[in-house]
Amino acid sequence: MTTVKLPDGSLKEFDSAVSVKDVAKSIGSRLAKDALWGEIDLQPVELDYEIPQGEPVNLKIITKKDPNALETMRHSCAHVMARAVMRIKPGVQLAFGPTIDGGFYYDVECDEPLTEEDFPAIEKEMAKIIALDEPFERLDRPRADAIQVCKDLKQDFKVEHIETGLADDDSLSFYQQGEFLDLCRGPHIPSPRRIGAFKLLSIAGAYWKGDQSREQLQRLYATAFFTQAELDAHLELLEEAKKRDHRVLGKRLGLFHIDEMVGQGLVLWTPKGSFVRQKLQDFISEHLQRQGYDQVFTPHIGKLDLYKTSGHFPYYQDSQYTPLVDREYLSQLAEEGCTCGELSNLMNEGEIEGYLLKPMNCPHHIRLFASEQRSYRDLPVRLSEFGTVYRWEQSGEIGGLTRVRGFTQDDAHLFVTQEQLGQELIGCIELVKIIFGAMGMEDYTVRVGLRDPDSSKYVGDPANWDLAEQACREAAQTLGKDFSEDPGEAAFYGPKIDFVVKDCIGRKWQLGTVQVDYNLPERFGLEYIGSDNKPHRPIMIHRAPFGSMERFIGVLIEHFAGSFPLWLAPEQGRILTVSDKSEEYGKRVESQMRNAGIRVKGDYRSEKLGAKIRDGQLEMIPYMMIVGPRDAENGTVSIRDRIDGDLGAIPVEEAIAKFQSEVADKTVRRKSS
RNA sequence: GCUGCUGUAGCUCAGUGGUAGAGCGCGUCCUUGGUAAGGACGAGGUCAUGGGUUCAAAUCCCAUCAGCAGCUCCA
Structure with a gap:
């Protein structure tokens, strides 16, 4: 007598010995056809596995529709890939090999680096391993033994991982397939035959444990599907997505140009691209006017003193263009015998005079606010500007319109009282809603960044923080959309609400942002006269509903696949x-x-x-x-x-x-x- | 910034040590055609830049610059 308990809790009894497949058949012919493998007490088993008789066993029949099925198969495929690499390149060190959206990867370290030319050989070896049809066998080892196993395998990363990352685990599991033994949580598919179609995609560098100061490994990206047809469809989808890439379309449609001679990450807008950008600016300007914003213009540079006061220099100088040093000051330093090295030290300490290409617009707007005496009757003051800022982004980060070194924010700074904060945040969110609505963009996520309760890096009164965080939550709720609350994601100066979208190849980009700031009003000593005839400190809101014109348009090109709606189309x-x-x-x-x-x-x-x-x-x-x-x-x-x-x-x-x-x-x- | 790959005509790319090619685009001419490519001829290249190896370099080596993928970073 065989008794199985199905995931829905129902019991099924059989008079004689039955296999997983037999159970599936007894449930339905469709299920029998779709069944990939079974899971008995969470252990994967083949379809022809004979279920033990006697005590009832928990059985789950896995089909393609099971959310974990593809992932499990891909993870097993990652093992096969690692095994193949080890066969081809002796002395390989293995790191992590998880599944990801659309596939999986395995991080490895080889004496001689792998290249894409090795892919066919690796794929061939993988096919051989799959043909061997050796099962993935689970082995559980006590902690000390596990470390010894990894030492014997000469897998230093695994040893380190057990000793640090898995420090709390008393027992560790390994999976063995033929000569290949790997520390692994599992589960795996019962037989490599379930790996349908696979393909190595690319190779790239990745730091061990994501730490820039640690070894750089080679990350082998690959994907696998249950059928060749599904793999082909997936690859075709990737190809289609590439055609939507704003860098490709931008060139083909003549929207923008990035010129080697001008500089990396500096966008030249063609007449067509400029038109789209101008239309978007006009569109948002109309709504700014309705919300009572005042438009201002400010210069592209400011004295270093300004940024010393704001705290941005020298603190963030690694991500700023080098300061423009006053000619007179420079010759004075030269007369004093200052060397280049000493000049550099002066810069590091911020002890230098000159100008900075503005990395943000807030200090300029703040000085405008401070240029007049303000009464509570004047608040909120809302200063807006399409302000172009310059940031020295790492060269490896720059690309297309989504990460650039010079960009124009649809920026504004609101100077408000504590009482006005909530309502003004809602107004900011309203703008974002208007923009996403007009573009028909629904596929975005909202993050509310809150402070990390265990950290002391935050400035401002904790009671006010609580109010501001609550105001952010309430503002986010007005979107009528789910949002995440991320403790620790707030800036040191205040909580924020970010809007994030994905590009055509799945990379995430922050577009709009709304940030509360308790810091800058303090640093600049901003004040307004309250109804009590006493000075009070305003709160600042930084907000940019598009984020930057460059990034927004980059994302927009992909969103519309280059086909702009009539009102935005340069040539209608x-x-x-x-x-x-x-x-x-x-x-x-x-x-x-x-x-x-x-x-x-x-x-x-x-x-x-x-x-x-x-x-x-x-x-x-x-x-x-x-x-x-x-x-x-x-x-x-x-x-x-x-x-x-x-x-x-x-x-x-x-x-x-x-x-x-x-x-x-x-x-x-x-x-x- | 790091690792790997790439850089040839306006664009997409072929060319692997012996002196530069294709398609599209562009120009001229022919064609006057009703819903996704009509035809002919022609112009156009310091083979990213700078060094090196060699009798000889687009091709091999080094550096720089730029692009791509990923990692790291993004006030």
């Missing part, structure tokens, strides 16, 4: 003549539409219509207006939509009205497929 429509005979009519329509405020261009080349359409489509022109003799006769344009194709002939006035209403509504249209 293009007149295509069927033949040279219609050029005159085409130009008439062109000027008519342009006079109506529509951004159109004409394609009057002696090309075939098909070629012109293809070009317009590839340039992602929202609408093409085809004009031929028939249209000239009827005063129409034959309109072609980039999404829905041919819409037929309509009068020019009607086309204009269609454009205008779509622009007014800021309609976001996407391919429905």
